[in-house]
Amino acid sequence: MNAPHEVIAPSALQRSDAAHLLHPYTNLSLHEAVGAHVITGGDGIHVIDEHGKRYIEGLAGLFCAGLGFSEERLVEAAVRQMRAMPFYHAFAHKSTAPAIELAEKLLALAPVPMAKAFFANSGSEANDTAVKLIWYYNNAIGRPQKKKIISRLRAYHGVTVASASLTGLPLNHRDFDLPIQGVLHTMCPHYYRNGLPGESEEAFASRCADELEALILREGPDTVAAFFAEPVMVSGGVIVPPKTYFEKVQAVLRKYDILFVADEVICGFGRTGNWFGSQTFGIEPDMISVAKQLSAAYMPISALLINEKIERVLVAQSAKLGSFSHGFTYGGHPVAAAVALEALKIYEERDIVGHVRRVAPRFAQGIARLGAHPLIGEARVSGLVAGLEFVRDKTSRENFAPEAGVAAFAGQRAREHGVITRALGDTLSLCPAMIIDETQIDDLVERIERALDDALVYARERGHVDF
Incomplete structure (x- = not known):
């Protein structure tokens, strides 16, 4: 078992540096108001922020940290x-x-x-x-x-x-x-x-x-x-x-x-x-x-x-x-x-390819379960990468208006429930570290399901859906 990296509280300089970075794929105007979410440590499939909160990194960073965030051999x-x-x-x-x-x-x-x-x-x-x-x-x-x-x-x-x-x-x-x-x-x-x-x-x-x-x-x-x-x-x-x-x-x-x-x-x-x-x-x-x-x-x-x-x-x-x-x-x-x-x-x-094959059916089952949610029109999966496409009507497959921000809201709520992921347009993506096990997959799915439920309440309250 790999030891987690030490979590270090960011200094004033680190905070200042984060505030002055030009952040890619970010609404720069909004960022001036909300600031950076500072990640200071990692442990397996999890990352830890400046406040000590742990998250499942649901995108393996940017679809890349296949071995997680604390592999000492590297x-x-x-x-x-x-x-x-x-x-x-x-x-x-x-x-x-x-x-x-x-x-x-x-x-x-x-x-x-x-x-x-x-x-x-x-x-x-x-x-x-x-x-x-x-x-x-x-x-x-x-x-x-x-x-x-x-x-x-x-x-x-x-x-x-x-x-x-x-x-x-x-x-x-x-x-x-x-x-x-x-x-x-x-x-x-x-x-x-x-x-x-x-x-x-x-x-x-x-x-x-x-x-x-x-x-x-x-x-x-x-x-x-x-x-x-x-x-x-x-x-x-x-x-x-x-x-x-x-x-x-x-x-x-x-x-x-x-x-x-x-x-x-x-x-x-x-x-x-x-x-x-x-x-x-x-x-x-x-x-x-x-x-x-x-x-x-x-x-x-x-x-x-x-x-x-x-x-x-x-x-x-x-x-x-x-x-x-x-x-x-x-x-x-x-x-x-x-x-x-x-x-x-x-x-x-460690036969990571074989491991992916072994846990992929559990991941696919979880994605299918999320696909049954009223907000999800299609749940797409291949191995350990998946996308959940949001629709306001499953029958017509009509997407939400961009300004509704329902998928983005679900991504925000996922963070509150301990998963870092993000919406790419109408699709919420999931791509965890390839070392994830079946118990962790179940945990990931349950947290995302709670975020989807929160998004449904949000959509109903704002009149984006009528069911």
């Missing part, structure tokens, strides 16, 4: 590497032992054969790198016009200029002058929302693939370079693909020689009950981006895995130009790589 791995070599880079023929070993390990674990691993610091950077490599690749093989990239509505691929363009969420584009030219979006494969009356999942999947093909043909197949997709669209509302979706989409991509980039930033390393979401949903990508649970979130690190077809072109083109002129100072940082290696060892030694 701390020790960082300390060992700090003492041995605190920093070195991978530029100009240099390397470090942890980066070399981690690259080898990732290629061995990859769901399909991959040739090289390129390290960065975040999922956004890994996906941004994928865009650059796709353009570089097509220039190198004499296809300078084949540059457009297709993503999906409600996708989430990051926040850099390129990766935020791939993201298919309006607030990531609005007033940022995004998306950039050449990034296109096809329909979201959300059967509950976008399926037609009487349409089966398989028929809906066919329609999604047909729309993708129609988009490619409108743009010109010789101009479309790649397609990006998450196995499960987590930040877009935990959208689980309909049956046969990826099988049909991949047939379209192969038909027009379009690369497939699988964004495994959230789904990778056990979350869906396999090492990769690509294995869960039958995806055979040309590139794979990973991050988050790669180090169980204890250090910032990401990687882009590329297949041999692309890698051989990069090698030849760098010989022609004299250099492969792309990279990050901290890419493959030896401390981050050492922590990631230790995380992968723990996943294997």
Whole structure:
């Protein structure tokens, strides 16, 4: 049993620092009034705030702390590497032992054969790198016009200029002058929302693939370079693909020689009950981006895995130009790589993937129970990630007006009941640390159920529902 980290009361300086941070994904005006919720410690699946209150971290931080918040082996791995070599880079023929070993390990674990691993610091950077490599690749093989990239509505691929363009969420584009030219979006494969009356999942999947093909043909197949997709669209509302979706989409991509980039930033390393979401949903990508649970979130690190077809072109083109002129100072940082290696060892030694498979049925049962609540239209789940979509009417599937804030209120009440989670639009997401056990799952579900009951009272009192 891991000892919990010491809970330290924040100093005046820490409070001041929190007050002066520019907080991401936050209503900055509201934040000036409410301030920061300061988290000071962690213990397994729980975190502890400045007042000593414990919470189940229902999103594993940001879908990333797969081993929880008190894994001493990861701390020790960082300390060992700090003492041995605190920093070195991978530029100009240099390397470090942890980066070399981690690259080898990732290629061995990859769901399909991959040739090289390129390290960065975040999922956004890994996906941004994928865009650059796709353009570089097509220039190198004499296809300078084949540059457009297709993503999906409600996708989430990051926040850099390129990766935020791939993201298919309006607030990531609005007033940022995004998306950039050449990034296109096809329909979201959300059967509950976008399926037609009487349409089966398989028929809906066919329609999604047909729309993708129609988009490619409108743009010109010789101009479309790649397609990006998450196995499960987590930040877009935990959208689980309909049956046969990826099988049909991949047939379209192969038909027009379009690369497939699988964004495994959230789904990778056990979350869906396999090492990769690509294995869960039958995806055979040309590139794979990973991050988050790669180090169980204890250090910032990401990687882009590329297949041999692309890698051989990069090698030849760098010989022609004299250099492969792309990279990050901290890419493959030896401390981050050492922590990631230790995380992968723990996943294997403790059979975390097997553990997820064993407890996932209990999690699915709990999510189904929450799905029966009067406010929930659809409860979606894959492995240990789930989404609860709020509706004001189960029959019509009508969502609440945005200003009603019912899902957001449920998220606030969850915090009062000892669970940290958040509403992403109309969907309340749950993605606990992968070490969660069945008793803790039951506890999580019961607390969320109380929050839903509170939200129902709130909705009734304000006239948002009439039942």
